[in-house]
Amino acid sequence: MRAQALCVVGLICFPVAAWPGGAEAQTAGIEGVVVDSANHVLPGATVTVAGVDSAQAADPPFDAVLDTTVTDGAGAFGFAALPVGAYMVAADLSGYASGMVGPVEVVAGQVLGVRLRLEVAPLSEVVTVDASTGAGQPLEKDEFGTEFLQVFQLPTDRFQDALPLLPGVVRDPRGRISFNGTRPSQSTLLVNGANATDPVTGQFAFELPLSVVETVEVNAVPYSAEFGRVSGAVTEVRTVAGDDHWDLNFGSLLPKPRFRGGTINGINTATPRVQVSGPLKRGRAWISQAFDYRFVRSEVKENIPGAREEVVEGFDVFTQVDLKLTDRHSMIGTLSVFPSTVDNLGISSIDLGEATPEADLGGWNVALVDRLATGANTLWETRVALRGFDVAVRPEGSGPAQLTPDGLRGNYFNEIDRASTQLELGVARLQSWDWRGQQHLVKFGAQVFATSFEGVDRSGPIEVRGADGRLLKRITFRGPGELEASDVMTSGYVQDHWQVSPRLALDLGLRYDQSSMISESHLSPRTAFSLALDQAGRTLVKGGWGLFFDQTFLQVDAFERFQQRVEQEYDGAGSARGALLVFENRIDPRGFEEPTSRVWNLEFDRQLTESLLLRVNYRESRARNRLLVTRVTDPAAPALVLSSTGRLRSREFDATVRWTLANDQGDLYASFSKMRADGDLNDFGEIYDNHRNPLLLENQQSFQPFEVPNRLLLWGVVRLPRGITMTPGIEWRTGFPYTIFSEDYSVVGVRNSSDYPAFFSADLAVTKRMDFLGRRVDVGVQFYNLTSHDNPRDVLSNLASSSFGSFRNSIGSTVALRFGLGF
Template identity: 40%
Template sequence: MKVFGEEASWTARRRWMSLLLIVGLGWAMAGESEGRAALQVGRIKGKVIAVTADRREPLAGVLVVLSGEFLPGKVAQTISDDDGSYSFSDLPPGDYVLSVEVEGFERFAQKIMLPLGAIVEVPIELKPKAVREAVTITAGEDELRRVESNIPAQLGAPLLRNAPLVNEKFQDALPLLPGVVRGPDGLLNVKGARAAQSGILVSSINATDPVTGQAAVELPIEAVETIQVYSNPYSAEFGKFTGAVTAIETRAGTNEWKYLLTNFVPRLRKRAGTIMGIESATPRFALSGPLARDRLFFFQGLEYRFVRTRIPSLPDLQNDTRLESFDSFSRFDAALTSAHRLTLIVSVFPQKLDFVNLNTFNPMATTPNFHQRGWFVAVHEQAAFSNGSLLQSSFSLKDFDADIYGNSPPPFRITPNGNAGGWFNRQHRESRRYEWAEVYHLPTFSWGGQHAFKIGSHVAVNTFTGLDRSDPVHILRADGTLAQLEIFLGEGRLQRRNTEVTFYGQDKWTVHPRLTLDWGLRYDRDGIAGENNLAPRVGFVLLPFADPRTIVRGGVGLFYDKVPLNVGAFEQYQTMQVTRFGPDGRTITDGPRVFSNIVEGGSLRTPRSTAWSVQVDRELTRRVLVRFGYEERRSRRDFILEPTRLPTGESALVLSNRGRSRYREFQILTRLRLQERHELFLAYVRSRAEGDLNAFSAYIGNFHNPIIRPNEYSRLPFDAPNRVLLWGDVRLPFDLLLSPVVDWRDGFPFSLVDEEQNFVGPRNRGGRFPRFFSLDLQITKGVTIPFFGKKYRTRLGVKIFNVTNHWNPRDVQNNIHSPAFGTFYNSVPRTFRGKFEIEF
């Protein structure tokens, strides 16, 4: 593809060579460890038995689930045979959780410690719910959590499937977690951090955009097994963020073939009282199963999306954003030998998003389009050795290219009542990331307690080339006269490379059955900053009483962020020339003034944060758990931009590490287990997010901001001091499933500006949006449909968003010289969506 007359720099030949290199490395590692790892595997087996007052009966056809850190996808499944027998073979030593859920019986869950090469027999005795009071269940998952110093907020596949998600994407589910909000710019802010300060991992692979540092991956929701959000992970294996990290585990195939078809009925577009084409078509298909039983497993998820999203405050036929995308996720898991596993992942996610940031003040002509071409390939290899150790290796290649351009000719005009003209900035980017990681788990040993030690290394090479050019920007007063003219000078030809190196050591030290310590040290070196950074961390888990229903956990750690490539290329961007005019719009009062792009001190440093937390969990009854938690994070060396007058009299736009931010959060969470497999969560969060507002990512990224004023320290744009959140699902009679989500929070802050776009008063102190409230529901019913002599399970239902039709505006007129000053706009009304899926 040619953009601005330039050929794309990555040729097809290099892409094929990269792919062959990955596959070759994977098989080379396979051959190397095959002979060394033949004797150390184990087995877990037993029978599934229904136990009543007077009899014991084997149960056939029961799904038995085994979860563990070293399994492909961290989970394995099997079906009990005619005499109730089940078996899991070729298991490396370690901790596992065995679980079974059968309708009408108590849930069974048990933690198992599998020694080296052992065969462990675990009978699964299921007792009817009618004798609940007499049953003692070992909650294996909870037992594992009693040794973890930092428990991530987690979303599993059932919740992703059952929750009312507006676009049915994994990103839609993240705001269901306390401390995660979607900010006024549409980006996700996790635990008070800007989007670029957080990390995202997909099957342990870095899935951020190397250029902007923001999340850059799309997955069919069926490909997601779990989503875990760590706000302060005290394990040294996590790095390259100062906010939080989201870890996505993808789904692996099993020995049972499964198919899922959903969203295959398009939604019609109704505008101006009539049907005008398609509003949404989002079919999804998933397929998984064994290509070779017990040896080679396959999962494939496919999704096509065509979605028009209406902006209520704009006229019909001029108020739709448009999204078209195709997401493909493929995963192959191979058991090469009894102790050697290999996983290949291929993900492709091109996307076209037109009329971005369409809102009350930005009509279609002024908005940009964002088209991206993203894909990644990853190979994971895992080998167990006869001494009880384990080696995990991975190699990945991620490619993310993007084009941003406008919908009408320049210039871009900013007025008190809204914007006009064509989007001013055009970008073409090509970026690539190569990653290689090794993690070695040493055999557990005893010395003052039990130790589980691991060491790891990580090398990443990031490259970026592109063009970034801008057209003139006019700032107009209320009477239409020109107040400021911005012209951009230079070629805007960008190129940057960065090599990142990491080493770490981490020890889980069980000092006492009621006290576990996590301590580790991480070393990072970033090629752009050129610093050697050491990040010590320590966490603890304490069971203060003999009763294991109370758990205290916490810790403290130092975290170093990544340096995005666009930060490293700052001095290559076009420079801005600003001219200011008097009231007549013609007389020059200042300028033309050229703001040169300068890095303060000639070099950059790596942003860092110090975070600590403490949390108390108390299980009041078998149905009710209460959690109290407090956490605090202070970030330093954040990248900020400051328009500055130099001692020489010249002007400059200075990039520095002077930025700071701070986040504090107190949380109360209650989990109510109404039924087996069905829970409700209620959380209250009191928080405060503040920091320097001229963050680099707020001005230079996918969508540039042409108005740069002096920096201030204040509330961050996504600060919401009070929030109440309820979510979960409830099983009703007649195979009905109800999934409610209630979200109430304070409105986001905003600033006041005058007709020349100067801030009036302190920034983000001009007021807040009205309090946000939304009740969303999804209710579905299971239906069996006969077809050609077979019966297929389907679920039919409806999703209702904003059931109460509460006024939740997203736009505000904050210009004091506009006649509409102080008016709020653009609330999404009550909305209905159908739900139809077939599983066979």
């Protein structure tokens, strides 16, 4: 761990400490406290102080370890009679990730106060090894912290806006987040360890005020066995706890104006937020409360009739209470509510406002976490959570939807009114020990998810019309569309982080999953390694392999009760042509199998210089038994058949360079990635999403709609003098694929065989923090798409359209001001 590493470096590299001598030597002191993430004091932590060369503050070499102590019952420590100079202070406690502060400068006669916060060690952070100790972390993850989220240009001030800064993360054409060439529904969102994805659709369905987000961690390949029902990535959000000081913060107080015709015309985006935190009882109980309001307009940048904007309005409320029952026993309770309304959902220059729905999307979550340390090396964690997700999507007009060569007109066709609930129970034990000189940290756990939903899913008529208005096909739906389903999923896991040697670390895991809905149980083994190729640990090779079982959508159990789709084709004279096709919703006679993915990766890390780090990574995922919807058009027995025969293969290569600026002035990142994702296109989750496509095409195997073959990212945080922070961001990528249709919306050639133009955007935010009348003030300006590059979001892809092949609806450039207050 970091404190142990600091001792080793000091004792090996500098066996003789150079102390100032003589009666003229001047001394100082350092004192402080060690706390956990909830600000509970941590007795028994080992604290070490070591001298550093302050002239090399970007990566200071350690001088001799000067002293070591152990925190008292109040978590306090102190070092007296230190020579004047610069120091690193590190703390280490079994069951926690190490913490370090510094370099800190002490002057003669001064006693400097410091505070070290230790996080309960996730398995991916158990061994935080300094460069001199070698192996590093087998379980790779990326992290965004509070400071970054507050200063970077996030278009809607949500933590999700930061995720596409990672090389393998993109927003697909429908705005959903795809990780590493996998479908959005193959990834999972956790908030303080609790699941936050919609059990019906598998989509992220949780909103939080940005001011309570402490860290956002992304496990690109979730090899740890504690992660279940996922094969894409795990995004885990941890929230801010209160402490013994009352704080009041306001953020994003200035709305972003809407410009039309070169003048301000109303508000485009308003995301004000407020957060207050402090003690309910000092040293024992704390509260953190946050509220934010969201009003976001997304305008169609074309001259279209009727409404021209998608409007999102909602609010997010989050409350967290932390209790310290004893020095080794704590509880955390959270409550969150996040309702929102979307008007003209999915409006574009192709699908006009009259043909888009209104949607009410929201939910709530109550969670309680109990942590108990029962020994020097044992930590128990018990979790109980109850959550609900509500979805209501409804047409805004009357009459049939009309699908024309120029897009959707008339009305939206589908109505959803659904409520789902989920109860989550979990218990885990974290145990560390040394065996034959090798360190093991083992986590055992069990989980139960009891989920159910009920509601209606009904659709109205759809008319496919030609360029001259002729009726080419009519689609209707039969049946009540009343749905309900339930499932109980149980799981157990064991995960061992094994420090084999100073240069080799292994993570070995095994997970058991069982679903009452599928009536199957499975074991999924996983392993990862990290090997240092040199003694100093400047060159690392990492990799892993895992078997993953993906989530089975809850509405799969209701598939046979979905409305039946009825299709009738017409000839040029308007007379019915061919047989009326009434598609029965049918389950494959072979039954279901759990969707599985086999994932492996290989990574090379090299510390090129003290400030330059290179990371090269290759990932490959092969998904089988994906839920696939197949059209059977035999007039004798037409059907939509749901089976477990889908396939998806994704391959991604990325290379990233991180430049750490001197004197803690920030970091700059440059990354290039290549990705291919191909497989079956009629994925159940894509077809039966909350926002439906009127077309249900023949299945093909082709490129996925979120595929980005080439992508370049440049971004970072630069801290300038006088409290100024600059955050540049540049993205270039190849365009998403799309499909070409004939007049009646039959596919021409292969689906997703054409591409949008390349995307390019240069963004910049500049913020300044200053004090005004004793209050902290943050002011700044944000620029999006500085070059006004044409980045179209729509394409007319029907051959019968008079504007076939034209790209439309570029987002343009925008400017926004930032203003925040802290008390």
